[in-house]
Amino acid sequence: MKYLSNLTRPEGDPKILATGPSAVPGPDRLAKGLGWFSIGLGVTQLLAPQLLTRTLGLRGREGLMRVFGAREIASGMLTLSTEKQAGMTSRVVGDLLDLAVLGAALGSHNRKRDNAGVALAMTAGLTLIDIAVRKALADTHGRRGRPRDYADRSGFPSKPHGSQQSRLDGPKPEGNKPEGGSGGGKPHEPKAHDSRPHDVKPDNAKPEGSGSTGSGGSGGVKTSQGSNSPSSANSTPGSGPASVSGQGGAKAGGAAQEAGPSGGPISLQEPPAATSR
Amino acid sequence: MRALVWHGKEDIRCDTVSDPEIQEPRDAIIKVTSCAICGSDLHLFHNLVPAMLPGDIMGHEAMGEVVEVGSGVGDSLKVGDRIVVPFTITCGECEQCRRGNFSVCERSNRRKDPAEKVFGHTTAGLFGYTHLTGGYPGGQAEYLRVPFADSTHVKVPDGLPDEQVLFLSDILPTGWQAAVQCDIEPDDTVAVWGCGPVGQMAIRSAILLGARQVIAIDYLPERLGMAEAAGAIAINRGEESVIERLNELTGGKGPDKCIDAVGTESHVDLSLPDTIMDRGMQLLMMENDRPHVLREIIYVCRPAGIVSIPGVYAGLVDKIPLGAAMNKGLTFRMGQTHVRRWTDDLMRRIAEGEIDPSFVITHTVGLEDGPEMYRVFRDKQDSCIKVVLKP
Numbered sequence: 001m002k003y004l005s006n007l008t009r010p011e012g013d014p015k016i017l018a019t020g021p022s023a024v025p026g027p028d029r030l031a032k033g034l035g036w037f038s039i040g041l042g043v044t045q046l047l048a049p050q051l052l053t054r055t056l057g058l059r060g061r062e063g064l065m066r067v068f069g070a071r072e073i074a075s076g077m078l079t080l081s082t083e084k085q086a087g088m089t090s091r092v093v094g095d096l097l098d099l100a101v102l103g104a105a106l107g108s109h110n111r112k113r114d115n116a117g118v119a120l121a122m123t124a125g126l127t128l129i130d131i132a133v134r135k136a137l138a139d140t141h142g143r144r145g146r147p148r149d150y151a152d153r154s155g156f157p158s159k160p161h162g163s164q165q166s167r168l169d170g171p172k173p174e175g176n177k178p179e180g181g182s183g184g185g186k187p188h189e190p191k192a193h194d195s196r197p198h199d200v201k202p203d204n205a206k207p208e209g210s211g212s213t214g215s216g217g218s219g220g221v222k223t224s225q226g227s228n229s230p231s232s233a234n235s236t237p238g239s240g241p242a243s244v245s246g247q248g249g250a251k252a253g254g255a256a257q258e259a260g261p262s263g264g265p266i267s268l269q270e271p272p273a274a275t276s277r
Numbered sequence: 278m279r280a281l282v283w284h285g286k287e288d289i290r291c292d293t294v295s296d297p298e299i300q301e302p303r304d305a306i307i308k309v310t311s312c313a314i315c316g317s318d319l320h321l322f323h324n325l326v327p328a329m330l331p332g333d334i335m336g337h338e339a340m341g342e343v344v345e346v347g348s349g350v351g352d353s354l355k356v357g358d359r360i361v362v363p364f365t366i367t368c369g370e371c372e373q374c375r376r377g378n379f380s381v382c383e384r385s386n387r388r389k390d391p392a393e394k395v396f397g398h399t400t401a402g403l404f405g406y407t408h409l410t411g412g413y414p415g416g417q418a419e420y421l422r423v424p425f426a427d428s429t430h431v432k433v434p435d436g437l438p439d440e441q442v443l444f445l446s447d448i449l450p451t452g453w454q455a456a457v458q459c460d461i462e463p464d465d466t467v468a469v470w471g472c473g474p475v476g477q478m479a480i481r482s483a484i485l486l487g488a489r490q491v492i493a494i495d496y497l498p499e500r501l502g503m504a505e506a507a508g509a510i511a512i513n514r515g516e517e518s519v520i521e522r523l524n525e526l527t528g529g530k531g532p533d534k535c536i537d538a539v540g541t542e543s544h545v546d547l548s549l550p551d552t553i554m555d556r557g558m559q560l561l562m563m564e565n566d567r568p569h570v571l572r573e574i575i576y577v578c579r580p581a582g583i584v585s586i587p588g589v590y591a592g593l594v595d596k597i598p599l600g601a602a603m604n605k606g607l608t609f610r611m612g613q614t615h616v617r618r619w620t621d622d623l624m625r626r627i628a629e630g631e632i633d634p635s636f637v638i639t640h641t642v643g644l645e646d647g648p649e650m651y652r653v654f655r656d657k658q659d660s661c662i663k664v665v666l667k668p
Contacts (some may be wrong), residue, residue, distance in 0.1 A: 006332060008330055010387075012299075013300075014278070014295050014296065014414050014418070016282060016292050016293075019290055019293075022290060023290065023648030023651070025652070083556065141652075141656045141658075143657055147660050148639070149499075149502060151505070152506060154507050155506075155634065156481070156507065156633070158630050
């Protein structure tokens with residue numbers, strides 16, 4: 001009963017015996033929870049605005065409450081999608097609108113101002129959570145560092161021939177046989193012709209110049225990098241040790257770790273100048 | 278055995294599952310030695326392609342060693358053979374297979390009903406690619422059952438490492454077919470949108486097929502750098518107008534041949550309103566795909582040009598300027614790859630050193646790190662372009 005999905009498998013197809021750990025990052029899970037919270041609150045605001053306006057002393061503002069409900073639902077949907085960061089940003093903006101309305105409800109004319117005060121405090125707390133989750137999502141999913149240089153990865157072990165050779169040899173006049181082809185069409189020179197048959201070393205390979213031990217056992221991320229740009233890599237967060245296979249003998253500046261006694265993964269410290277992580 | 282299993286949107290785990298078994302006489306079981314994460318796996322990761330079920334094993338780019346064969350496989354395969362497994366499962370006997378249209382094999386989709394309802398007709402069964410295409414367990418696993426194995430395999434000659442031949446399973450023939458569909462002539466300018474793995478292969482294929490000028494379009498510098506390494510001209514869409522630059526490079530005529538290697542998930546760019554509209558409509562389930570690249574291609578392609586679409590589209594798209602396409606007389610060619618149609622030729626080219634597809638590999642990890650690498654690949658972190666898994 002634990003794995004209901006097994007019921008849908010035809011006889012003979014693999015069925016789940018034990019499930020592995022989830023790789024969904026913590027901020028994603030938090031965002032998912034907040035997304036569902038948004039939808040729940042939004043549906044309440046949309047369908048029962050009087051309930052909220054009575055509680056908060058905002059009678060006569062049911063229309064505004066419905067609009068806010070629609071906004072909450074939209075934010076929730078966005079947060080539950082792959083555009084979590086946009087969803088969380090919209091939640092923060094929505095929080096600020098909520099704070100403004102609740103702040104206005106704190107006046108002495110409102111007999112329910114105590115309720116409004118509690119709501120304001122809760123919203124302020126949620127705003128801080130939203131901002132923190134938004135930042136954590138950006139940290140988890142953002143592109144960082146400089147891009148790697150793959151300039152020596154032509155994919156052509158031998159120099160191409162025929163018409164492509166003439167193209168690779170240098171720029172041609174612009175355009176498809178254009179009249180008056182304008183400038184700016186200078187093809188880039190090919191960076192190199194890769195004569196190395198393999199970009200990737202075996203998992204337990206030891207890059208030249210690499211140093212000492214890894215944790216052995218499973219996994220490890222190995223990135224392969226151009227021979228002209230000594231490789232660099234880090235393991236992804238939470239994953240095993242990283243390993244790097246540089247073409248033509250990768251070397252990493254700084255500390256390097258290689259396979260342990262078990263022949264496990266190689267781990268190299270990424271030089272800051274080349275890192276994107 | 279261990280396998281990467283889909284549990285829901287953005288949730289792939291390395292599970293322990295039962296070993297696959299021979300189910301039909303023409304089956305074989307392989308011990309997977311290398312497999313890869315494909316860009317189209319990300320569409321499943323994002324749950325954009327319908328009919329994934331929790332418990333589905335991912336992966337359609339795999340190769341390995343035959344460890345068991347069914348009684349009907351005959352002499353074409355034997356235990357110990359090293360094979361690449363095409364992602365399209367082909368019976369080799371139906372009318373479409375005999376015509377070489379392997380990706381629309383009429384017999385290999387074991388769940389034809391949903392495909393016939395959605396597409397009108399069944400298409401070939403695919404490994405690890407939803408229950409519309411058979412719901413076959415994928416190759417991101419330690420073992421893989423290969424249906425119709427006597428037809429669905431590419432034997433690997435001695436001396437070629439996994440990294441050089443693995444991509445015969447998908448991205449190399451996919452990029453190749455995209456270029457072949459363009460009917461490239463020596464004076465042609467070929468523009469390729471998207472410099473992911475398929476785009477990189479399409480660029481090199483267009484070069485090998487003799488295009489005079491190949492233009493690569495993306496917004497990621499590392500991918501454009503890899504395209505330039507082959508001799509392509511790069512356009513960084515984050516820094517310059519694609520339309521203006523293409524017109525500049527072609528004397529205002531537009532590229533003769535355009536390849537859409539992006540597909541359903543066009544990059545959402547705040548400076549391009551239609552990409553925001555598409556994302557919103559996709560969220561509201563008013564369209565399945567984000568076809569910005571197609572719109573751009575139709576606008577910029579030279580009249581009477583050819584549009585080749587290897588990028589995966591899942592369903593309904595909105596606001597395609599068909600009027601422009603019709604009046605410009607564009608020819609559209611698309612489809613899942615007829616892998617077996619191209620693999621003999623491509624294997625020869627690899628063996629003769631004409632092309633080495635391993636250039637595209639940027640990360641090699643164990644299977645247990647696969648779930649994390651889906652995220653790294655999706656987020657384009659660490660300059661990740663192609664992930665190979667070693668089960």
